[in-house]
Amino acid sequence: MKITMNRTDKQLTASIEGSIDTVTSPDLEKQLTESWDDITDLILDFSKVDYISSAGLRFMITASRHMEDVDGQMTIRHVNDDVKEVFDMTGFDQLLNIE
Amino acid sequence: MLIEIKHLAKSFGGIPVLKDVCAVIEKGEIISIIGPSGTGKSTFLRCLNLLEYPDSGEIIVENRNVLASNTDIPKLRMKMGMVFQQFNLFPHLTTVENITLAPRRLLKKSAAEAKEQAMTLLETVGLSGKANSLPQELSGGQQQRVAIARTLAMNPEIILFDEPTSALDPTMVNEVLSVIRNLAKTGITMLIVTHEMRFARDLSTRVFYMDEGIVYEEGPAKELFDHPSRPKTRAFLRRIDMLNFVLNREEFDLYHFRGQVETFAEKQLMEAKPRKMLHLVLEELIENILFPHTETFTLEIGISEETKSTEICAKWSGDMTNPLQSIDEQGDMARTILAKRCSPIVFGVNELSQAELKLNLPGAVSRGQNGP
Numbered sequence: 001m002k003i004t005m006n007r008t009d010k011q012l013t014a015s016i017e018g019s020i021d022t023v024t025s026p027d028l029e030k031q032l033t034e035s036w037d038d039i040t041d042l043i044l045d046f047s048k049v050d051y052i053s054s055a056g057l058r059f060m061i062t063a064s065r066h067m068e069d070v071d072g073q074m075t076i077r078h079v080n081d082d083v084k085e086v087f088d089m090t091g092f093d094q095l096l097n098i099e
Numbered sequence: 100m101l102i103e104i105k106h107l108a109k110s111f112g113g114i115p116v117l118k119d120v121c122a123v124i125e126k127g128e129i130i131s132i133i134g135p136s137g138t139g140k141s142t143f144l145r146c147l148n149l150l151e152y153p154d155s156g157e158i159i160v161e162n163r164n165v166l167a168s169n170t171d172i173p174k175l176r177m178k179m180g181m182v183f184q185q186f187n188l189f190p191h192l193t194t195v196e197n198i199t200l201a202p203r204r205l206l207k208k209s210a211a212e213a214k215e216q217a218m219t220l221l222e223t224v225g226l227s228g229k230a231n232s233l234p235q236e237l238s239g240g241q242q243q244r245v246a247i248a249r250t251l252a253m254n255p256e257i258i259l260f261d262e263p264t265s266a267l268d269p270t271m272v273n274e275v276l277s278v279i280r281n282l283a284k285t286g287i288t289m290l291i292v293t294h295e296m297r298f299a300r301d302l303s304t305r306v307f308y309m310d311e312g313i314v315y316e317e318g319p320a321k322e323l324f325d326h327p328s329r330p331k332t333r334a335f336l337r338r339i340d341m342l343n344f345v346l347n348r349e350e351f352d353l354y355h356f357r358g359q360v361e362t363f364a365e366k367q368l369m370e371a372k373p374r375k376m377l378h379l380v381l382e383e384l385i386e387n388i389l390f391p392h393t394e395t396f397t398l399e400i401g402i403s404e405e406t407k408s409t410e411i412c413a414k415w416s417g418d419m420t421n422p423l424q425s426i427d428e429q430g431d432m433a434r435t436i437l438a439k440r441c442s443p444i445v446f447g448v449n450e451l452s453q454a455e456l457k458l459n460l461p462g463a464v465s466r467g468q469n470g471p
Contacts, residue, residue: 022386023353051375053382054432082375089439090432 003031010072011041017048020056029059036063040072047078052086064096075099101126101257101288102147107156108312109142116142118312120156124290126256129283131299131320132292134309135335140292143309144259147290148179177205180255184262186242188234188249194221195230198249206253213252220248224278240271244278251282258282260291296339297368300324308332340367341401348390353382360400367402369409373462377409380440380460387433389413389456392422409460411441414453421446422456 001018012035020028036042042063060076067074076098079087087093100123107120116139124130132140145151147158149165149172158165165175188197198220199213208216221227224244234242243263250258260279264272276298283289283302293299299306303320308327316323316332327333342363344356357378364374381400389396396415403410423434423446437444441458449455 021353021382051378053379054387054429054436055382057432058429082372086379086436090435 001028003028005031005035007035007039010039011043012036012039013043013045015045015048019051019053020049020059021051021053022055025053025055025059028056029062032063033066036066040067040070042067042072042074044074044076045078046076046080046083049083050080052083054090057086057090057092060092060096073097100124101128101161103157103159104147105157105159107143107146107158108154109139109146109151110154115312117146117153120309120313122307122314122317124288126288127286128288128304129302130290130305130307131303132290132307132309133294133296133299133335134307134315138309139312140309141261144181144261144290144292147259148176148181150181173205177253178255179257179259180250180253181259181261182243182246182250182263184266186234186239186246186266188242188245190234193231193233194226194237194245197234197245198252201249202252216252217248220251221245223251223281224248225274238271239267240274243267243271243275247275247278247282255287257288257290260289260293262292262294264293264295294339296324296336297366308335310335337401341399344398344400345395346385346389346398347395349394351385351390353386356381356385363400373409373460376440377460380437380458381411383433383436384411384413384458387430388422388437389415391427391430392420392425393417393454403459408462411458411460413456414449416453419448419454421454 001016001020001024003017004015006013006015014032016028018024064074074097076096079098084093084098087096087098102124104120104122107117108115109117120139120143132143134140142151146153153166156166160175160178163170189200192200195214195217198217199210202208202213202216203210218227218230221230224247226241226244226248229237229241229245234245237245263279264275267275272295276295279289279291280302291299291303300320305317306320306323307314308316308323310331316327316329323332324336327336342359346356360378360381361374364377369377385398393415396413399412401410402408422430423437423444437458441460443459445457447455
């Protein structure tokens with residue numbers, strides 16, 4: 001998994017590439033939590049995410065809660081059909097802001 | 100009939116490899132020979148063109164017994180080309196020289212004529228740009244394609260393939276199978292010893308399953324694969340459709356495991372979407388359900404012949420409670436994913452007093468689709 005981050009003022013866009021799974025989600029968590037101080041608009045670009053498991057979903061919830069705590073928002077963008085299916089089957093499509 | 104084999108027997112050092120092989124092969128047939136290792140498949144092929152001399156029996160090719168003392172063995176071998184597992188190209192000769200050598204020496208073709216034919220054959224196997232390459236400059240798949248062209252250069256009536264893809268890197272298997280597939284369209288008679296079951300199923304007119312030193316079962320490919328009638332054939336076909344693991348929490352490497360499942364899924368011609376779902380179900384089951392519950396377990400992944408779905412079975416000793424009924428946050432989402440995608444899910448204790456969790460993941464494989 002590869003993460004490219006782009007910060008402008010209080011907005012952080014993280015473009016993620018590859019799989020978000022048991023092995024990679026701790027790294028995603030580490031990189032994002034180290035970068036999101038003062039951020040109130042977190043955008044996760046999923047256009048190159050080809051796989052997500054519950055380990056990745058758990059962090060999505062953690063990240064979303066953090067943004068709520070700081071009165072900010074988190075948006076997941078460009079989700080492909082396979083990944084969307086996982087969001088749908090776990091009900092995360094209702095909990096997260098997915099565009 | 101092109102070839103009739105009657106009661107063929109061959110031993111090595113007193114150990115019988117072929118006991119009583121009987122078979123009839125018609126002109127234009129494509130016969131795949133499958134079976135466990137050590138059951139004489141390659142020996143059978145090598146006996147047909149007398150690379151091994153049988154102890155007893157008869158091999159009748161076009162009404163002539165090739166085991167008769169007056170058989171012209173070089174002529175027989177011209178009729179029956181052979182492609183070996185290890186290519187057997189001359190390392191110091193270029194591709195085109197490897198192909199033209201036998202036609203020039205044995206068929207007495209002129210250099211120009213042999214070269215012209217070699218270039219045509221190289222085009223057939225997709226290697227016209229490699230005419231002047233040495234074998235070491237070619238990949239394994241390319242070398243095997245040259246070996247096939249070399250065999251074709253002798254205009255054989257029958258081609259014997261002895262595990263033509265076994266020595267190849269998996270990425271090169273398809274290019275060789277594709278050449279053999281194209282050859283099949285020409286109507287040439289072929290006998291192929293292979294472990295590529297999808298290929299055997301899709302291409303062959305008939306399949307011989309060899310075991311116990313005989314052709315234990317034979318029949319049209321679809322019939323033999325879908326409805327094997329004898330117990331050893333059924334057991335063999337079930338085994339090749341199954342992956343087995345012993346997984347340990349401390350040593351588990353998800354990506355290594357996923358690679359093995361991926362190779363299995365590719366062999367089963369599983370499409371991308373069900374393959375991803377299989378990876379997801381397995382990751383959830385292993386990381387979030389089983390490892391929190393037990394340190395080690397066995398895992399079988401198989402494709403059901405009846406339902407074409409993926410069957411997953413985990414077994415362990417120790418804690419006999421159902422891990423799907425545990426209450427823990429980590430497992431919640433995994434349980435949801437498994438419940439949404441797998442049906443039925445059955446937990447129980449088997450006759451060996453092991454806990455056993457069986458999951459059925461539907462829609463894995465569409466049988467009968469075209470091969471790789």
